[in-house]
Amino acid sequence: MKDSITIQDVAKRAGVSSTTVSRVLNNSGYISRNARNKVEKAMKELEYNPSRVARRLRVADGDRKLFGLLIADIQNPFYVDVVRGVEEMAFTRDYAVYPCNFAQDRNREKMYLDILQSEAIDGLIVTPYHEEDELVISLVREGFPIVCVDRNLGNVDVDVVVVDNEAGSYKAIKHLIQLGHQRIGFLGGLYSIPTSRHRKDGYLRALEEHDIPIDESLIEFGDSKYESGKQMVQKFLDMDEPPTALFTGNNVITLAGLEVIHSRGLIIPDDIAIVGFDDMYWSNSLNPPLTAVAQPGYEIGRQAARMLFERLNEPNKPPRKIVLKTELMIRKSCGSDVSK
């Protein structure tokens, strides 16, 4: 890294012009077998590593081989999976990924968006701050290549990869009902994120289908953070007639809920049952093992990157929506089926 080898150094060593080296590098235009060999030899000998910076400065939009990835909360393991998936797919085509964590903070989001812009990315994969995220929306309107993951945008058509949130939470609630639960607390994330509302919809549908009356006092929304999760759980447990089961709307809320439940000495699932949205690779390490709605985070990331490639190829095709399936991982935190 000291004095980096440049394309000129390679050209000189190989006895050709830098244009020829560039041709070898990009496999473009005509090159004789002989020239190619000389260049490849020189590159190897000098351990040449072309400057992505210089390349990005020159090359047009869409060929810069860099994606931006802007994630709401890297402390949530679900998003870590998404990041890994995006990178994996991007690398198959020699694209690099610049991952940014805005930690659910609007100013941070703006800051990273500026950084990514100034890094000349080809496209962006993002979990918008919320549905009306003006920053992301205006980029989409400008025609900048964007794929949203996990969260959709309102009032604007954009490529998006989500999961069947409604169906996922429906399955979870139905599972609880079948195990005999009637009073089920719903603990959502930010209301302004569509995902949160779809999860509520599944909750409502399951209750309605089983003729369980909706009790509005059993429905809460927070801000997807640990503290808010704790508060919601506390509120539920402090009720005169507390719910017998909790549906926690994401990873972080689930973890917060478990802390409160354990600290009160309550037994899962006897005193209180819990299903979480978002599985974790260590769900079995919880005691009892957590029943959870698994989202394919890694696959979400992969699909998002694939979609972004497609968008670059065809900038004008109509945006698509990919809906991946969730899976209810039944473990032990909801109790066993007594009705059987």
Add this chain to the structure above:
Amino acid sequence: MKDSITIQDVAKRAGVSSTTVSRVLNNSGYISRNARNKVEKAMKELEYNPSRVARRLRVADGDRKLFGLLIADIQNPFYVDVVRGVEEMAFTRDYAVYPCNFAQDRNREKMYLDILQSEAIDGLIVTPYHEEDELVISLVREGFPIVCVDRNLGNVDVDVVVVDNEAGSYKAIKHLIQLGHQRIGFLGGLYSIPTSRHRKDGYLRALEEHDIPIDESLIEFGDSKYESGKQMVQKFLDMDEPPTALFTGNNVITLAGLEVIHSRGLIIPDDIAIVGFDDMYWSNSLNPPLTAVAQPGYEIGRQAARMLFERLNEPNKPPRKIVLKTELMIRKSCGSDVSK
């Protein structure tokens, strides 16, 4: 991002040369109040966002305002804290951070190192693959600005931020001993990472100090991954005379251990006690709450970035080693003191 505004656009709008705009941007050289005002006005009106790419191409080493961050395993929440800390400190001086996760994979590490080099970073913060990581070592030898975190390098002097691993594990083991445990299993990460060995040293010291004979069959090293953690725990639990307590050498091993323990229906801490190295923000969500050696991951990251700034300022000063303190977070997974 469509047609980005360039410094020339700003210059034209302000009626000055691009040099003058650059001077305002960098607060360098002489600028009249009047010119500065015009330029600032134009920048605001055009929402000018200077190209980091163009800047990095031109500017010399050390002023490019970009750090590389190469992390061993982003799925380990400890490293997530490190990343957050690095970014936080870097941003105070307008440096951006390019985070890379090599997932404990050597080829990945090489790939990212190439990417980072070609991105013209000013310096690198890295958790080396292991002690003899030739790639990182050769960069250090070249004089490239590097700060190692969490893991040191062998045979080469380099800036490094670590914790008192020996003392941390000593405290943990001593705690177990005081609670009456004599047969304590040690489950380490990769033996080739100094950290793993230092944690073993603390383990040995605590045992020796309490005149407990060392039983080599109670000491295992794996590769810091979940599967290897499971295998080690299984091996211990399958012994004729299994240990009464486990010391797990990192987050991931701890989690793996818990899975095995719970799956066998063993009760913590009655059947088996456990202390983990690495605390997690949700250690209280485990049941029972996990007693763990907390590393200040966030602070490690901050200090590493600070050190890298210092290294850039004074390239030739002798490398330093910062050792941060661990803290034993006593919760419930080791049992309560019966000796009292």
Add this chain to the structure above:
DNA sequence: CATTCATAAGTAATCGATTACATATGAATG
């Protein structure tokens, strides 16, 4: 009043790649 100097701002080269354009060669074509 000539000289010096601090202030101010512009011109053009530069970073390391890609690419538009020019040029050269030899085989194939009519």
Add this chain to the structure above:
DNA sequence: CATTCATATGTAATCGATTACTTATGAATG
């Protein structure tokens, strides 16, 4: 044999910033 064309390679401009260098101005100095 003149023309065309596929192949092969080089020259120079370019991307958007910074910076070495030049030039200009007016106040201060001796």
